[in-house]
Amino acid sequence: xxxxxxxxxxxxxxxxxxxxxxxxxxxxxxxxxxxxxxxxxxxxxxxxxxxxxxxxxxxxxxxxxxxxxxxxxxxxxxxxxxxxxxxxxxxxxxxxxxxxxxxxxxxxxxxxxxxxxxxxxxxxxxxxxxxxxxxxxxxxxxxxxxxxxxxxxxxxxxxxxxxxxxxxxxxxxxxxxxxxxxxxxxxxxxxxxxxxxxxxxxxxxxxxxxxxxxxxxxxxxxxxxxxxxxxxxxxxxxxxxxxxxxxxxxxxxxxxxxxxxxxxxxxxxxxxxxxxxxxxxxxxxxxxxxxxxxxxxxxxxxxxxxxxxx
Amino acid sequence: xxxxxxxxxxxxxxxxxxxxxxxxxxxxxxxxxxxxxxxxxxxxxxxxxxxxxxxxxxxxxxxxxxxxxxxxxxxxxxxxxxxxxxxxxxxxxxxxxxxxxxxxxxxxxxxxxxxxxxxxxxxxxxxxxxxxxxxxxxxxxxxxxxxxxxxxxxxxxxxxxxxxxxxxxxxxxxxxxxxxxxxxxxxxxxxxxxxxxxxxxxxxxxxxxxxxxxxxxxxxxxxxxxxxxxxxxxxxxxxxxxxxxxxxxxxxxxxxxxxxxxxxxxxxxxxxxxxxxxxx
Ligand SMILES: Cc1ncc(C[n+]2csc(CCOP(=O)(O)OP(=O)(O)O)c2C)c(N)n1
Numbered sequence: 001x002x003x004x005x006x007x008x009x010x011x012x013x014x015x016x017x018x019x020x021x022x023x024x025x026x027x028x029x030x031x032x033x034x035x036x037x038x039x040x041x042x043x044x045x046x047x048x049x050x051x052x053x054x055x056x057x058x059x060x061x062x063x064x065x066x067x068x069x070x071x072x073x074x075x076x077x078x079x080x081x082x083x084x085x086x087x088x089x090x091x092x093x094x095x096x097x098x099x100x101x102x103x104x105x106x107x108x109x110x111x112x113x114x115x116x117x118x119x120x121x122x123x124x125x126x127x128x129x130x131x132x133x134x135x136x137x138x139x140x141x142x143x144x145x146x147x148x149x150x151x152x153x154x155x156x157x158x159x160x161x162x163x164x165x166x167x168x169x170x171x172x173x174x175x176x177x178x179x180x181x182x183x184x185x186x187x188x189x190x191x192x193x194x195x196x197x198x199x200x201x202x203x204x205x206x207x208x209x210x211x212x213x214x215x216x217x218x219x220x221x222x223x224x225x226x227x228x229x230x231x232x233x234x235x236x237x238x239x240x241x242x243x244x245x246x247x248x249x250x251x252x253x254x255x256x257x258x259x260x261x262x263x264x265x266x267x268x269x270x271x272x273x274x275x276x277x278x279x280x281x282x283x284x285x286x287x288x289x290x291x292x293x294x295x296x297x298x299x300x301x302x303x304x305x306x307x308x309x310x
Numbered sequence: 311x312x313x314x315x316x317x318x319x320x321x322x323x324x325x326x327x328x329x330x331x332x333x334x335x336x337x338x339x340x341x342x343x344x345x346x347x348x349x350x351x352x353x354x355x356x357x358x359x360x361x362x363x364x365x366x367x368x369x370x371x372x373x374x375x376x377x378x379x380x381x382x383x384x385x386x387x388x389x390x391x392x393x394x395x396x397x398x399x400x401x402x403x404x405x406x407x408x409x410x411x412x413x414x415x416x417x418x419x420x421x422x423x424x425x426x427x428x429x430x431x432x433x434x435x436x437x438x439x440x441x442x443x444x445x446x447x448x449x450x451x452x453x454x455x456x457x458x459x460x461x462x463x464x465x466x467x468x469x470x471x472x473x474x475x476x477x478x479x480x481x482x483x484x485x486x487x488x489x490x491x492x493x494x495x496x497x498x499x500x501x502x503x504x505x506x507x508x509x510x511x512x513x514x515x516x517x518x519x520x521x522x523x524x525x526x527x528x529x530x531x532x533x534x535x536x537x538x539x540x541x542x543x544x545x546x547x548x549x550x551x552x553x554x555x556x557x558x559x560x561x562x563x564x565x566x567x568x569x570x571x572x573x574x575x576x577x578x579x580x581x582x583x584x585x586x587x588x589x590x
Contacts, residue, residue, distance in 0.1 A: 025466060025501075026499055027500065028499060028571075028572065044501060044506050046498070046506045046507040047470055047499075048469040048470055050471055073435065074435065108418045109417055109434055110421075110432065111434035112419070278422070279414065279415060
């Protein structure tokens with residue numbers, strides 16, 4: 001996803017004169033082509049994320065379209081006040097990109113995990129909060145964000161995430177897609193971890209359990225029309241996010257359902273439990289430990305179906 | 311009673327320790343494929359001087375409330391700190407067999423206290439260690455404890471506003487028990503530190519912020535010892551030691567080559583590095 005981001009930024013820099021890339025001393029060599037295409041519109045802001053965010057707001061208020069890029073915790077929680085006041089309150093159309101989101105950098109420890117960003121940022125009025133599942137979705141959202149009159153936050157993965165959306169997907173901001181149809185339960189998720197959900201759905205097929213998998217693309221705005229259609233079809237939902245269980249996608253869906261129908265019973269939530277992680281391993285290991293790999297998701301689906309049959 | 315470092319070893323013994331630490335570091339980082347070798351190699355002498363000469367810490371009683379505190383503010387240097395703590399006796403060296411392994415607490419950054427003896431704070435997000443050390447120094451003053459507090463910073467870390475906020479407060483509060491040491495290896499992640507942010511003249515900046523500032527060769531053990539002694543003697547201002555270092559120090563093909571911020575050695579490179587370190 002990082003490489004797709006870098007090459008799309010290079011293409012955009014060549015097409016338009018207002019796109020400006022700010023990096024917090026990361027992405028060595030990754031932006032070499034951007035720097036060739038638009039040297040005056042690349043700025044290494046150093047390891048000073050709060051300053052970087054406020055100056056991005058200033059640039060946006062002066063008519064540029066800055067894209068701020070660094071490791072997720074440092075472009076979100078490290079400079080939350082700068083995002084809240086400079087970016088969100090001013091509706092300064094900054095695009096904030098967090099790389100290595102969720103557990104992508106699991107082995108680097110809690111300082112580099114981002115399991116709160118969706119929850120925290122979705123409380124800020126006027127900020128899109130996106131979590132593309134693959135490079136195609138990332139590119140579509142980035143293009144749209146750079147034309148939107150409002151700021152956007154986008155959390156992306158690292159390298160080598162599989163392509164999950166088909167060619168006919170309607171990709172963009174607030175646009176949900178079914179990655180796979182089914183009848184017994186709707187698994188609704190965001191981000192590259194949806195590849196594990198698709199694997200879990202495959203594992204369940206021989207048992208006669210049919211799972212639909214939806215990719216929401218983000219937690220704000222939600223695709224209300226899509227969710228309403230899904231609510232008609234599926235009495236059982238399971239949400240999935242590589243994010244803490246508090247306040248993220250699952251919570252956003254509970255709120256959406258409750259606002260529409262009163263207290264919801266259809267949704268069970270899957271995410272990282274409310275804890276910091278100390279015994280570390282890589283992303284695959286950590287997902288496995290937390291029941292967020294295909295096998296763990298399969299188990300949760302079976303439980304959700306059993307429980308909701310009662 | 312906290313013992314000082316074992317028997318004030320002489321510079322020859324300390325250089326031998328530094329060499330062993332470098333050998334172990336390069337081997338374990340290659341095996342675990344954990345990066346930041348250059349970052350670790352630049353601060354070996356600084357850590358050796360701190361842990362074998364300066365810090366009042368007791369590996370047998372690592373939580374003594376009167377101990378000195380050391381915070382690796384540049385948390386990505388954890389691989390060398392782990393080696394130092396093991397060699398200094400905070401835990402058996404064999405525990406580092408787990409370095410980088412799934413389920414281990416020994417990875418790229420120090421975890422919060424309670425998981426590895428001798429670790430005082432979780433760092434890895436740059437810009438936290440110095441202000442936390444300042445808090446510990448202020449706590450010691452309020453609690454009337456003898457503890458001195460030390461933070462090892464990277465030059466890139468001096469980009470962070472939080473470092474300079476701590477610098478201002480430490481000076482106004484006259485926290486002379488606080489010593490910052492800057493591993494000034496002239497590189498940060500994506501460029502020369504002087505080109506990314508105008509750090510120079512770095513020592514003069516700290517001085518202007520009200521600190522007792524010294525500039526030394528950060529690989530010269532005698533100079534480090536002298537600077538730490540001078541910092542200890544200062545009774546008014548917090549102290550900073552701007553230590554000029556070479557990123558990747560000790561392995562010729564890693565020296566001042568920032569690729570070794572990211573890379574880990576392949577088997578041939580590991581053999582070449584170890585050959586150099588054994589010949590040294
Ligand atoms: C707040 C924060 N921003 C970004 C990073 C990512 N990062 C890790 S090391 C590093 C820079 C390394 O250079 P320097 O700080 O000078 O240390 P050196 O490795 O040269 O000793 C960066 C940007 C981080 N760890 N923390």
